[in-house]
Amino acid sequence: MSRSPILLLAGLAGLALASPPVAATPLHLAAYRGRVVYLDFWASWCGPCKQSFPWMESMSDTYAHRGLVIVAVDLDRHKGAAARFLGEFHPDFQILYDPRGSLAERFKVEGMPTSLVIDRDGKLRYRHIGFVPADADRYESQVKRLLAEK
Amino acid sequence: MHIKLTNLLLIAGGALLLNGCVSLGVKPWQRDLLAREDMQLNAEPLTHQIDDHMYFSKEASSGGRGFAGGGCGCN
Amino acid sequence: MQLKARGAGASRATPADMRIVRRRLIAASCALLGATAARSQDATGAASDAISGDWSVDSALAYYHESGGRVSAVEPIVNFSKTFDDGRTFSGELVFDSLSGSTPNGALPSTKPQTFASPSGSSLSSAPITYTTSSGQLSVEGARIYTINPGQQPMDPHYHDQRLAISGNWGMPLGRLTTATYGGKLSYEHDFLSASVSAGIARAFNEKNTTLSFQLNNEFDKLNPIGGAPLAASDYALFKKTGGKTKDGVGMMLGLTQVMNRRWLSELNVSVDRFHGYLNDPYKIISIIDPAGDTTGYLYEKRPSSRTRKSVYWDNRAAWGRLSTDLSMRYMFDTWRVHSDTATLSVRWWNPDRDRFLEPYVRWYRQSAADFYTPWLDSTGSRSIGYASSDARLGAFHAFTYGLKYGAKIRDSTDHMSSEFSIRVLYYRQTPDHRLAGPGALQGLDLYPGLEALLLQVGYKF
Numbered sequence: 001m002s003r004s005p006i007l008l009l010a011g012l013a014g015l016a017l018a019s020p021p022v023a024a025t026p027l028h029l030a031a032y033r034g035r036v037v038y039l040d041f042w043a044s045w046c047g048p049c050k051q052s053f054p055w056m057e058s059m060s061d062t063y064a065h066r067g068l069v070i071v072a073v074d075l076d077r078h079k080g081a082a083a084r085f086l087g088e089f090h091p092d093f094q095i096l097y098d099p100r101g102s103l104a105e106r107f108k109v110e111g112m113p114t115s116l117v118i119d120r121d122g123k124l125r126y127r128h129i130g131f132v133p134a135d136a137d138r139y140e141s142q143v144k145r146l147l148a149e150k
Numbered sequence: 151m152h153i154k155l156t157n158l159l160l161i162a163g164g165a166l167l168l169n170g171c172v173s174l175g176v177k178p179w180q181r182d183l184l185a186r187e188d189m190q191l192n193a194e195p196l197t198h199q200i201d202d203h204m205y206f207s208k209e210a211s212s213g214g215r216g217f218a219g220g221g222c223g224c225n
Numbered sequence: 226m227q228l229k230a231r232g233a234g235a236s237r238a239t240p241a242d243m244r245i246v247r248r249r250l251i252a253a254s255c256a257l258l259g260a261t262a263a264r265s266q267d268a269t270g271a272a273s274d275a276i277s278g279d280w281s282v283d284s285a286l287a288y289y290h291e292s293g294g295r296v297s298a299v300e301p302i303v304n305f306s307k308t309f310d311d312g313r314t315f316s317g318e319l320v321f322d323s324l325s326g327s328t329p330n331g332a333l334p335s336t337k338p339q340t341f342a343s344p345s346g347s348s349l350s351s352a353p354i355t356y357t358t359s360s361g362q363l364s365v366e367g368a369r370i371y372t373i374n375p376g377q378q379p380m381d382p383h384y385h386d387q388r389l390a391i392s393g394n395w396g397m398p399l400g401r402l403t404t405a406t407y408g409g410k411l412s413y414e415h416d417f418l419s420a421s422v423s424a425g426i427a428r429a430f431n432e433k434n435t436t437l438s439f440q441l442n443n444e445f446d447k448l449n450p451i452g453g454a455p456l457a458a459s460d461y462a463l464f465k466k467t468g469g470k471t472k473d474g475v476g477m478m479l480g481l482t483q484v485m486n487r488r489w490l491s492e493l494n495v496s497v498d499r500f501h502g503y504l505n506d507p508y509k510i511i512s513i514i515d516p517a518g519d520t521t522g523y524l525y526e527k528r529p530s531s532r533t534r535k536s537v538y539w540d541n542r543a544a545w546g547r548l549s550t551d552l553s554m555r556y557m558f559d560t561w562r563v564h565s566d567t568a569t570l571s572v573r574w575w576n577p578d579r580d581r582f583l584e585p586y587v588r589w590y591r592q593s594a595a596d597f598y599t600p601w602l603d604s605t606g607s608r609s610i611g612y613a614s615s616d617a618r619l620g621a622f623h624a625f626t627y628g629l630k631y632g633a634k635i636r637d638s639t640d641h642m643s644s645e646f647s648i649r650v651l652y653y654r655q656t657p658d659h660r661l662a663g664p665g666a667l668q669g670l671d672l673y674p675g676l677e678a679l680l681l682q683v684g685y686k687f
Binding site for chain 3: 156157159160175176177178180181182183184186188191195196197199200204205207208209211214215216217218219223225
């Protein structure tokens with residue numbers, strides 16, 4: 001399941017342009033239609049992001065074969081900072097870079113981290129602002145529920 | 151009434167803050183520098199405590215510092 | 226299943242061995258309370274961006290030394306804090322301090338020798354005495370007499386005190402944007418007991434660029450001065466003393482923190498506090514001087530039984546690459562007519578790897594005298610005085626502090642900067658202002674010695 005990041009970026013950008021970036025509006029991530037997308041916005045300086053990464057890794061390990069795609073968008077101004085962070089976690093999910101914050105702007109990121117959970121039909125179903133370990137179980141249940149939908 | 155320079159600066163500072171509060175700030179993903187440990191309001195609490203203790207014992211004023219705000223704004 | 230441990234040999238970091246960068250809890254001290262010899266301080270913890278993990282420990286050891294054989298103090302502090310998985314925070318702290326040396330008793334130097342009894346004394350004779358006060362019998366060990374040579378500052382050389390304080394602070398998130406805090410502190414010395422509680426709430430607005438906070442504090446102090454609390458404004462030689470005293474205080478602070486831009490954070494706090502009760506320094510006396518400059522006697526000091534203080538504090542932090550700065554200003558005024566200005570500047574300078582820093586610090590302070598402050602009393606004046614104190618801490622003076630701190634982060638076996646060591650040295654100098662020349666023979670004497678002190682501090686956090 002390694003789609004080209006460029007394709008995803010183009011898809012997202014195109015669709016973001018096409019539809020007004022309002023949270024309630026369905027987002028059609030054409031590249032990943034049929035799969036559940038966990039779109040996460042993070043940065044190396046964000047403490048809670050350091051906690052969400054291991055959890056996202058384990059989610060990816062467990063549910064990728066059932067159709068979960070994790071895309072993590074890095075909002076660091078410089079890639080170097082992200083490299084150090086990623087060197088610690090070695091994630092196997094997609095990392096995109098958005099140093100200018102244009103994707104963050106379009107998806108109305110309100111806090112760090114922010115994750116958007118998109119269902120198999122491309123509809124935005126959940127928005128999580130921030131991450132505390134106590135919420136991990138609830139997020140996982142949400143993903144399982146969406147994966148179960150056909 | 152004789153107004154001291156520091157008082158004037160405080161009044162100006164207060165006015166600046168209050169006036170700008172509505173429109174000032176950064177996007178949540180632009181808080182890299184604000185997330186730095188040396189930019190936290192609570193950075194070096196023991197040093198401040200030791201200093202405050204010394205000044206409290208030798209002077210007639212004390213305190214001032216607050217406790218919330220700034221930082222990475224995460225969560 | 227959330228944070229599953231991986232099998233051995235996996236190339237990815239596991240949650241179990243992942244080192245989360247720990248943030249320590251805030252233990253910010255807020256405006257407060259009490260300006261007498263009794264020490265009382267309040268500290269409140271609040272959660273900001275701290276992430277959950279193990280306990281963090283922050284410790285420091287400070288050594289304080291005044292020149293001229295005056296007060297020396299050793300103060301170890303240890304603070305334990307933790308952020309829980311749901312965002313709640315706790316911070317507990319233990320402080321011990323031990324002071325010794327000599328401390329001014331408030332009397333003026335003289336051209337003749339002077340004899341005083343230490344607070345435990347009840348007369349200027351060294352024979353033990355038992356005397357009856359309104360609250361019962363006070364039996365007193367043999368007085369410790371000390372004699373001051375002509376021209377010397379009268380200092381009680383037997384000053385020693387030990388204090389133990391324990392405090393706990395809790396932070397609780399109420400939704401994403403609001404945090405509630407509450408805490409308590411207990412401080413114990415053999416002549417002073419202080420109990421305080423605080424509660425606060427902070428709310429973020431404007432995408433967390435603006436934070437409004439409000440905090441309330443309440444303090445109750447019980448004093449048991451050694452030898453008893455003297456009858457205010459009474460004749461020193463009569464040693465009229467009574468039993469324990471109390472005072473209590475309430476304070477509140479309104480705070481506004483604003484992110485100005487990516488590099489600049491500004492904070493404005495307004496606080497008010499009011500103390501009521503026994504606010505005298507039970508160990509201080511005032512010299513009665515005749516026109517020739519001779520000391521004819523002493524009176525115990527007398528301060529009003531209430532004091533309300535108001536202050537405005539403005540702090541600005543900024544970061545540029547390897548530098549960060551902190552500039553603050555404070556203005557305070559109270560019902561004793563003391564008003565003060567404070568300005569501080571510190572600049573932290575990091576090395577390229579950001580694991581070492583050097584931080585110079587400078588502080589300027591100036592205060593005006595309390596309206597009842599008087600270096601001495603005229604013998605020709607009325608014998609029944611209103612409020613009066615010769616405590617130098619209520620006089621007019623300005624002070625400078627120069628400090629330098631060095632910090633080094635220590636990397637652990639997995640190359641994480643998991644602990645930090647720091648060392649700090651600080652020089653404090655207080656210079657009295659508006660020095661009124663003494664009459665007669667006192668003209669040649671230095672009546673306003675000021676104060677010079679050095680502080681050395683080492684810290685370790687992990």
